[in-house]
Amino acid sequence: MSNNQFxxxxxxxxxxxxxxxxxxxxxxxxxxxxxxxxxxxxWSVLYHLWKEDGLSQLELGNxxxxxxxxxTRLIDNLEKQELVIRVASKxxxxxxxxxxxxxxxPLQQITYELANQTMNEALSNISKxxxxxVKNVFQRVYDNLTSKDLS
Amino acid sequence: MSNNQFxxxxxxxxxxxxxxxxxxxxxxxxxxxxxxxxxxxxWSVLYHLWKEDGLSQLELGNxxxxxxxxxTRLIDNLEKQELVIRVASKxxxxxxxxxxxxxxxPLQQITYELANQTMNEALSNISKxxxxxVKNVFQRVYDNLTSKDLS
DNA sequence: TTATATTAGTTGCATAACTAACTATATGTC
DNA sequence: GACATATAGTTAGTTATGCAACTAATATAA
Numbered sequence: 001m002s003n004n005q006f007x008x009x010x011x012x013x014x015x016x017x018x019x020x021x022x023x024x025x026x027x028x029x030x031x032x033x034x035x036x037x038x039x040x041x042x043w044s045v046l047y048h049l050w051k052e053d054g055l056s057q058l059e060l061g062n063x064x065x066x067x068x069x070x071x072t073r074l075i076d077n078l079e080k081q082e083l084v085i086r087v088a089s090k091x092x093x094x095x096x097x098x099x100x101x102x103x104x105x106p107l108q109q110i111t112y113e114l115a116n117q118t119m120n121e122a123l124s125n126i127s128k129x130x131x132x133x134v135k136n137v138f139q140r141v142y143d144n145l146t147s148k149d150l151s
Numbered sequence: 152m153s154n155n156q157f158x159x160x161x162x163x164x165x166x167x168x169x170x171x172x173x174x175x176x177x178x179x180x181x182x183x184x185x186x187x188x189x190x191x192x193x194w195s196v197l198y199h200l201w202k203e204d205g206l207s208q209l210e211l212g213n214x215x216x217x218x219x220x221x222x223t224r225l226i227d228n229l230e231k232q233e234l235v236i237r238v239a240s241k242x243x244x245x246x247x248x249x250x251x252x253x254x255x256x257p258l259q260q261i262t263y264e265l266a267n268q269t270m271n272e273a274l275s276n277i278s279k280x281x282x283x284x285v286k287n288v289f290q291r292v293y294d295n296l297t298s299k300d301l302s
Numbered sequence: 303t304t305a306t307a308t309t310a311g312t313t314g315c316a317t318a319a320c321t322a323a324c325t326a327t328a329t330g331t332c
Numbered sequence: 333g334a335c336a337t338a339t340a341g342t343t344a345g346t347t348a349t350g351c352a353a354c355t356a357a358t359a360t361a362a
Binding site: 071076092095 | 340343
């Protein structure tokens with residue numbers, strides 16, 4: 001086992017455990033402290049609906065990197081909290097289009113502010129150039145692992 | 152909301168959803184294809200025990216970035232699969248020391264190989280310098296969010 | 303030395319993840 | 333039109349996560 005390989009193994013635990021978990025936990029805590037009763041997973045769905053309302057469940061799953069079973073239950077919970085509603089598509093009745101309710105709409109601004117605030121804390125003392133490298137590396141990692149699928 | 156801030160909000164979804172999830176899923180798949188019946192979360196615990204056997208549950212939680220409740224249940228499952236055993240410390244009977252069993256020990260080599268192989272796939276075409284930047288950024292993100300705790 | 307506080311671990315409750323098997327609707331082919 | 337196939341979503345089963353409240357053991361302080 002070469003030294004280079006071992007370093008890559010170490011990187012795995014860095015990537016997967018540490019920083020992203022810390023960011024997620026802090027953002028969740030900031031939501032809670034602000035009296036917002038939503039999870040960051042629910043927020044990730046709302047985030048895409050604020051950008052484009054009325055997406056299908058499958059499209060929401062693609063954009064948030066979830067399989068369809070996970071997406072189903074997240075939307076179950078969002079619907080229970082009356083933040084979204086499912087509407088069967090008229091063109092294709094297999095498809096559920098997901099729409100924001102009037103309860104969800106005003107949450108956009110406050111949650112964006114909390115997310116920005118959290119990222120500012122997380123990324124203070126980190127340069128734009130470094131951020132660009134991270135984004136770029138992550139995109140390429142994603143591409144490396146999804147282009148040729150194993151099944 | 153400044154343009155810079157918005158970019159940081161975008162970064163959050165990149166960091167948290169995409170690449171790390173893809174790496175975790177691929178590694179899990181590679182374990183399964185090799186006939187290994189362990190989760191990557193269980194592996195993260197074994198990984199630290201292979202480096203240093205007989206850690207306390209709390210110490211294992213610290214090293215794998217989990218709270219003590221999650222650690223308890225992860226070790227419950229590892230114990231059910233007979234991969235580790237709990238031994239009460241003689242010095243302080245509140246403490247459980249966690250030890251690898253003879254079943255777990257031979258898994259080290261094969262899982263390291265699969266992890267390295269997965270990271271090689273994930274990081275092909277990514278330079279050492281870029282990897283260093285990512286590691287460094289993640290360490291600083293973690294430090295930024297854990298030095299001054301909110302509670 | 304007894305009362306109080308701290309620490310390590312467990313348990314209950316809720317949310318979320320993935321796989322595999324399932325239902326229902328649409329599409330394609332003969 | 334009928335049969336096979338593909339697609340969107342749901343459900344069952346298992347594992348994992350976090351918070352809060354709890355127990356048991358140890359340390360501190362009066």
